[in-house]
Amino acid sequence: MTRGAGPGTFELLARLPAQILALVRAEYENAKREITAKVKRAGIGLLAIIVALFFLFFAISAFVAAAIAGLAVVWPVWLSALVVGFGLILLAAAAILAGVALIKRGVPVPEQTIDRIEEDLNAFADVRFNQSAHAPRESPSGRMPQAGEKGNWR
Structure with missing residues (x-):
């Protein structure tokens, strides 16, 4: 590669903040889109559950009423109603516990965006200075080479 064929180190370093900002903005937009899609699906599912609960209430x-009437054949009506009422309370408690567990598990987390950000951070961690076979590891004068001087610059 000849000198001047591509952008120099200083030019590349000058571009870095803008590129990082563009990356952060793109990941923010991806996270927003991903969460919006998940919340939209959850909202439609919640609406379907509400409609089902409306019909289930009457059923x-x-x-x-049928359970109370059936038990009233063997027991007094008040005892039949009491037994059925306690049974319904137990069913409601089980449903509440299951609902809380499902809500905790279903928190909308932008998993794909988090994975991409982790990959980006790992890529930044893996970046090494461009050291060619001909460049000395440290300049003889103990200072970094300046533009136009020989050294580890393009």
């Missing part, structure tokens, strides 16, 4: 009322 359960009919089943509760």
Whole structure:
């Protein structure tokens, strides 16, 4: 490669902050899009659950009345209603515990964006100074070469 064929080190270093900012903005937009898509899907699912619960409320009322009437054949009506009521409380407690567990597991985290950011940070950590076979590891004068001087510059 001849001198001047590509951008020099100083020019590349001058571009670095703008490139990092562009990368951060792009990852922010990706995270926003990913979270928006996940929240939208969760909202549609929540709406479907609300509609189902509306119909389930009336179905359960009919089943509760049938259970009380069926037990009233053997027990007094008040005892039948009490047993069915306690059974419903136990079912509600189990449903609440299951719902809390599902909500904790379903927090919308932009996993793909986090993975890409980790890859970017690893790439920055792996960056090494460009050392060719002909360049000395340290300049003889103990200082960094300046533009136009021989050394580890393009």
